[in-house]
Amino acid sequence: xxxxxxxxxxxxxxxxxxxxxxxxxxxxxxxxxxxxxxxxxxxxxxxxxxxxxxxxxxxxxxxxxxxxxxxxxxxxxxxxxxxxxxxxxxxxxxxxxxxxxxxxxxxxxxxxxxxxxxxxxxxxxxxxxxxxxxxxxxxxxxxxxxxxxxxxxxxxxxxxxxxx
Numbered sequence: 626x627x628x629x630x631x632x633x634x635x636x637x638x639x640x641x642x643x644x645x646x647x648x649x650x651x652x653x654x655x656x657x658x659x660x661x662x663x664x665x666x667x668x669x670x671x672x673x674x675x676x677x678x679x680x681x682x683x684x685x686x687x688x689x690x691x692x693x694x695x696x697x698x699x700x701x702x703x704x705x706x707x708x709x710x711x712x713x714x715x716x717x718x719x720x721x722x723x724x725x726x727x728x729x730x731x732x733x734x735x736x737x738x739x740x741x742x743x744x745x746x747x748x749x750x751x752x753x754x755x756x757x758x759x760x761x762x763x764x765x766x767x768x769x770x771x772x773x774x775x776x777x778x779x780x781x782x783x784x785x786x787x788x789x
Contacts, residue, residue, distance in 0.1 A: 643673065644673070644674055644677050644679045647666060647670045647673065647674060648664070648674075650664075650666075650670075651663070651664030651665055651666045651670070651757055652664040660742070660745075660746070660758075661746045661749060661750070662742075662745040662746050662748070662749035662756050662757070662758065663745070663749060663754065663755055663756050663757055664757050664758075665738075665742070665757060665758040665759070665760050666732065666757050666758075666759055666760065667759075667760055667761065668759055668760070668761055668777075668778065668779045668782045668784055669782050669784070671732045671734070671757075671759045672782075672784045672785075674730070674732065675732070679730060680729075680730040680731065680732045680755075680757070681701060681725050681729050681730065681731050681732065682697055682699075682700040682701065682732050682734060683700065683701045683702075683703055683721065683724075683725060683731055683732065683733050683734070684696055684697065684700045684701070684702050684703075684734050684735075684763075685703060685704060685705035685717075685733050685734065685735050685740055685741050685744045686702075686704065686705075686734070686735050686736055686740070686763065687704050687706065687707055687708065687711070688702075688704065688707075689708075689709070690736060690763075692789065693788075694736075694763065694764065694788070695763070695780070695786045695787060695788035696763075696786060696787065696788075697734065697763075697779065697784070697785060697786050698785055698786070698787050700734070701724055701725060703717060703720045703721055703724060704717070705717055705735065705740050705741070705743065705744040706740065711740075717744065717747070718747060718748060718751045721748055721753070722751075722753075727752055727753050727754070729755070730755040730757070731748070731753060731755065731756050731757065732757050732758075732759055733745050733748075733756065733757065733758055733759060734759045734762060734763055734779065735762050735763065736762045736763055736764045736773070737761070737762040737764060737765065737766060737767075737773070737778070738758060738759060738760045738761055738762040739762070741758045741759060741762065742758045744758075745757065745758045759779070761777040761778045761779070761781075762778055762779065763778055763779045763780065763786070764778045764779075764780065765777040765778025765779075765780070765781055766778070
């Protein structure tokens with residue numbers, strides 16, 4: 626008997642398993658670190674989920690950061706804080722619900738992963754059930770010289786980004 630394997634079905638199955646594994650790891654990370662939201666993912670895993678249509682990317686940085694540092698193409702922008710003083714955006718949750726919706730799986734991105742974690746916690750407490758933080762953020766952690774973009778982050782992983 627000569628059985629044919631449908632390669633595209635096999636690939637879809639592998640992609641689904643991989644995405645499910647990423648979500649499981651993210652949720653385990655949240656449990657291990659006592660996070661008050663769904664989970665955290667690496668930039669590489671976040672990009673995989675976005676490419677597979679499994680999640681929506683929301684950039685929570687300021688307009689200034691996006692303009693002067695760069696951003697991920699086709700990301701949705703909803704600032705968690707505004708201006709150079711990082712004043713908390715009181716409309717953040719309403720904007721998130723209006724632009725994305727509570728029924729979507731949402732990945733939040735900031736400079737280093739700290740503001741996006743705060744935003745994820747606020748969103749989770751407001752009823753967003755599938756809300757994830759992207760670890761390392763867009764620019765990554767500070768190195769010994771107090772500089773970013775040198776050891777980790779979205780850009781260091783050579784994931785898509787642009788600057789106007």
